[in-house]
Amino acid sequence: MGLRDAMATTAASPATKIIGQRELVVIIALLMSLNALAIDAMLPALGQMAGELGVVDGNRRQLVVGVYLLANGAGCLLPGSLADRFGRRPVIFVSLAAYAACSLLIAAIHSFEVLLGLRILQGVLCAGLMVVPTAIIRDQFAGDRMARLMSLVSAVFITVPVIAPSLGQAIMLVAGWRAIFVAFAVVAVLAGLWVWLRLPETLHPENRQRLDLPVIARNMAAGFFNRGAIGYVLGAGLLVGAVFGYVNSAQQLLGEHFAVGDWFPVVFGGTAAMMAVSNIVNSRIVERFGARRVSHTGVLVFMVVAAAQVWASHYHPGDLAVFLPLMATNLMLLGFLGANFGSIAMQPFARIAGAASSAQTFCRMFGAAVVGLLIGQAYDGTARPFAHALLICSVAAFVLVLFSEKGRLFRRLNPPKRPVPVMPPPRA
Numbered sequence: 006m007g008l009r010d011a012m013a014t015t016a017a018s019p020a021t022k023i024i025g026q027r028e029l030v031v032i033i034a035l036l037m038s039l040n041a042l043a044i045d046a047m048l049p050a051l052g053q054m055a056g057e058l059g060v061v062d063g064n065r066r067q068l069v070v071g072v073y074l075l076a077n078g079a080g081c082l083l084p085g086s087l088a089d090r091f092g093r094r095p096v097i098f099v100s101l102a103a104y105a106a107c108s109l110l111i112a113a114i115h116s117f118e119v120l121l122g123l124r125i126l127q128g129v130l131c132a133g134l135m136v137v138p139t140a141i142i143r144d145q146f147a148g149d150r151m152a153r154l155m156s157l158v159s160a161v162f163i164t165v166p167v168i169a170p171s172l173g174q175a176i177m178l179v180a181g182w183r184a185i186f187v188a189f190a191v192v193a194v195l196a197g198l199w200v201w202l203r204l205p206e207t208l209h210p211e212n213r214q215r216l217d218l219p220v221i222a223r224n225m226a227a228g229f230f231n232r233g234a235i236g237y238v239l240g241a242g243l244l245v246g247a248v249f250g251y252v253n254s255a256q257q258l259l260g261e262h263f264a265v266g267d268w269f270p271v272v273f274g275g276t277a278a279m280m281a282v283s284n285i286v287n288s289r290i291v292e293r294f295g296a297r298r299v300s301h302t303g304v305l306v307f308m309v310v311a312a313a314q315v316w317a318s319h320y321h322p323g324d325l326a327v328f329l330p331l332m333a334t335n336l337m338l339l340g341f342l343g344a345n346f347g348s349i350a351m352q353p354f355a356r357i358a359g360a361a362s363s364a365q366t367f368c369r370m371f372g373a374a375v376v377g378l379l380i381g382q383a384y385d386g387t388a389r390p391f392a393h394a395l396l397i398c399s400v401a402a403f404v405l406v407l408f409s410e411k412g413r414l415f416r417r418l419n420p421p422k423r424p425v426p427v428m429p430p431p432r433a
Contacts, residue, residue, distance in 0.1 A: 039192065045165060046169040048273070053182050054069065057182075071378040073127065078128075078372070081136050081363055082225075084132055088137050089224070100134045103130030108186040109187065132366075138158075139358075143358035145207060151352070159340065170273050227357065231353055238368050242373045245373040249378075253377050253381025254380070294417075303345075308400055314332075314396070322388065350365055
């Protein structure tokens with residue numbers, strides 16, 4: 006049965022035209038970027054939020070970011086299995102509705118503890134925006150082609166950390182920090198409308214899974230404990246966790262230690278922009294050289310740059326001109342690792358893409374959130390804890406990749422067959 010025939014058995018949608026690859030990339034990127042938006046756009050407002058809600062300790066105000074990341078990672082366990090049973094679109098709509106509702110509630114609170122509680126709830130309920138888009142891509146593509154498309158997705162959604170702090174600061178100056186969360190709700194509603202009109206259901210009926218605990222547990226275990234996948238999942242978690250440590254402590258590290266002041270959004274966004282550049286480059290080279298060759302080279306270089314970060318934190322501790330190029334290079338290298346690691350880990354799981362994406366995203370994101378929270382809370386007024394964490398995480402990631410590859414790096418498996426194009430849902 007072809008994908009067009011498969012669509013005939015799914016719920017109808019108003020969309021009637023074939024969705025092109027470019028539009029698919031932008032929609033998937035938008036969905037995945039909403040979680041980043043919920044973090045990065047409010048970074049300039051952390052001080053104002055904490056002051057209004059009676060929080061003095063700088064490390065405590067990091068929890069507004071840290072608990073969201075933890076909850077988002079933990080919430081990734083469930084939506085993939087639901088998406089394997091009911092389809093991709095329903096899970097996305099529920100996540101978008103929760104995102105909008107929680108954002109509006111946060112805009113109305115007057116207690117820091119209630120704020121943290123709502124951030125936890127929002128993180129859990131919106132985890133589908135991290136899990137399901139990956140499953141949608143895997144429904145259509147595999148191997149190096151999946152890595153190429155995921156790199157394009159990353160290049161688009163990484164523009165969010167670049168512009169979000171400036172956007173948040175602009176909103177805050179005009180209408181206060183609460184308006185930032187109102188803006189989150191508006192973006193979620195617009196994203197939901199676009200998905201409803203344009204994004205078809207991609208789950209093939211033959212791949213629908215039963216919604217019972219033994220099936221869910223078996224599928225998720227298969228998605229995680231496969232030797233060829235587990236090293237890449239855990240390795241990505243460590244590398245992303247190191248970056249989360251940077252995000253958690255960025256306002257203190259850049260704003261206070263390096264004293265960038267009002268230039269914080271520009272400096273933070275400028276370093277994040279390097280990830281967009283490297284993802285675009287990766288999308289152009291990954292099919293030629295293979296996801297393994299590119300990512301293995303990337304993690305080796307990442308270790309070298311992390312070692313340079315340690316050196317700089319001891320011998321040039323307050324020199325922004327030394328820190329920024331190294332930080333930008335670390336983030337650039339992540340663009341050659343994230344999409345490729347994820348695509349390699351998902352390659353064996355076409356039939357259970359949702360459950361596999363849930364298991365892998367949970368381990369990657371929850372682990373990264375824990376690592377990032379520990380790094381952020383270790384902030385001591387210098388860049389040293391963060392620099393040492395970068396080196397430790399990159400070395401551990403390299404060891405994990407060696408485990409998955411049985412010690413043989415830079416291999417290239419046979420390229421996958423031509424991907425099936427995304428087709429539209431039927432008319433109502």
